[in-house]
């Protein structure tokens with residue numbers, strides 16, 4: 001099980017500072033959608049250059065023009081790029097074809113997908129690398145999490161790796177670990193801590209213990 005740090009509410013200098021603090025405990029650093037909106041793909045480029053040993057995920061949440069947008073994120077140095085599960089199959093297929101050409105990976109974000117199991121099964125056949133259940137900020141504010149959804153996709157996804165994101169904290173991590181996703185994504189649960197390194201280290205320890 002791997003740990004991904006999601007950076008959403010920072011600029012590039014702050015992003016570098018946070019990654020420096022926790023780099024020993026994480027596998028993947030996510031340049032979150034708000035950061036890409038504010039800073040562009042330059043944020044992906046700068047983080048990849050500063051931390052070449054970490055995988056960098058560009059959370060573009062692609063909804064159309066899959067091939068083209070994956071190409072641009074790949075040029076910036078992204079190792080993994082996100083596409084929305086709600087998008088058309090042709091978009092996901094275009095993203096996968098381009099990712100294979102560029103030796104990159106595609107994560108499909110199932111945020112707000114209603115027929116979750118059926119759609120996850122369909123997407124699993126498209127050759128994506130990760131399928132991620134996700135409660136976004138707006139759903140989190142209404143008290144929602146994706147722990148049940150993780151169990152649902154674990155039942156039907158046979159090829160892709162599974163991931164979970166949305167409001168995961170040290171206190172809720174054990175429940176997530178029990179469902180054994182391949183990847184746990186944590187943003188505010190680390191970045192909101194005064195001692196980010198200690199929090200990330202504890203998460204890494206729990207994940208290792210399984």
Ligand SMILES: O=C([C@H](O)CO)[C@H](O)[C@H](O)COP(=O)(O)O
Pocket residue numbers: 006007008030032033034059135136137165166167168185186187188189
């Ligand atoms: O993808 C995210 C969200 O939609 C904002 O872009 C976050 O990176 C993801 O939810 C993880 O962050 P936390 O919920 O703060 O753990």
